[in-house]
Amino acid sequence: MGQYFANESLNSHLVKHEVKIFNRLYYFYTDNGVFSKSKMDYGSRFLLETVCTKIHSGKVLDVGCGYGTLGICIAKECGSAVDMIDINKRALHLAKRNAKENHATCNIYESNVYENVHEKYNYIITNPPIRAGKKIVYEILCHAKDHLEVEGVLFFVIRKNHGAKSILSDLEKIYDCNVLDKSNGFFVIEAKKR
Numbered sequence: 001m002g003q004y005f006a007n008e009s010l011n012s013h014l015v016k017h018e019v020k021i022f023n024r025l026y027y028f029y030t031d032n033g034v035f036s037k038s039k040m041d042y043g044s045r046f047l048l049e050t051v052c053t054k055i056h057s058g059k060v061l062d063v064g065c066g067y068g069t070l071g072i073c074i075a076k077e078c079g080s081a082v083d084m085i086d087i088n089k090r091a092l093h094l095a096k097r098n099a100k101e102n103h104a105t106c107n108i109y110e111s112n113v114y115e116n117v118h119e120k121y122n123y124i125i126t127n128p129p130i131r132a133g134k135k136i137v138y139e140i141l142c143h144a145k146d147h148l149e150v151e152g153v154l155f156f157v158i159r160k161n162h163g164a165k166s167i168l169s170d171l172e173k174i175y176d177c178n179v180l181d182k183s184n185g186f187f188v189i190e191a192k193k194r
């Protein structure tokens with residue numbers, strides 16, 4: 001089966017969605033070939049609702065931003081300076097359009113994992129691309145520390161049946177980790193740089 005992030009040649013079918021988050025209406029364009037095109041992903045919403053109050057301005061990197069829900073909402077709700085990266089050109093195009101649509105100022109660019117990331121951040125947030133495989137997921141999670149400032153924090157969401165417990169025990173060797181919340185088999189994890 002093809003992976004959604006490698007399907008940029010699919011026919012376009014642009015759809016505009018209205019989503020209410022924290023009492024604010026957001027508008028997101030989605031398209032074929034991007035993650036969770038028919039509605040905001042449950043895990044992404046759970047991650048956002050769990051961590052938003054923990055992000056106090058500063059610089060944020062959204063890794064694997066897709067069409068932009070996490071980064072755009074954080075820019076609006078937390079007043080942070082947000083950079084967003086993805087490998088999928090169609091997702092990046094949508095994320096740029098969605099940032100404009102929601103009057104969010106975000107710096108959005110292409111990067112395979114952290115290849116084009118040259119800055120450091122106070123927070124890194126990700127709903128990692130499980131379908132890209134364990135190697136990519138571990139690169140995103142383990143190498144976040146190289147792009148975090150001192151005392152920087154990685155926030156991510158992961159499903160119990162996608163190996164949440166073993167990922168947590170591997171990350172505990174690198175970071176100080178806490179499970180912030182659990183819901184419907186999803187874990188939101190905070191990993192603080194040592």
Ligand SMILES: C[S@@+](CC[C@H](N)C(=O)[O-])C[C@H]1O[C@@H](n2cnc3c(N)ncnc32)[C@H](O)[C@@H]1O
Nearest residue numbers: 005035044064065066086087088112113127129
């Ligand atoms: C689970 S989706 C999350 C999308 C978005 N953050 C959300 O919450 O709706 C994971 C994203 O990671 C991206 N991705 C996959 N492999 C990647 C890689 N090697 N480097 C950067 N992003 C990647 C995919 O294109 C996809 O948009």
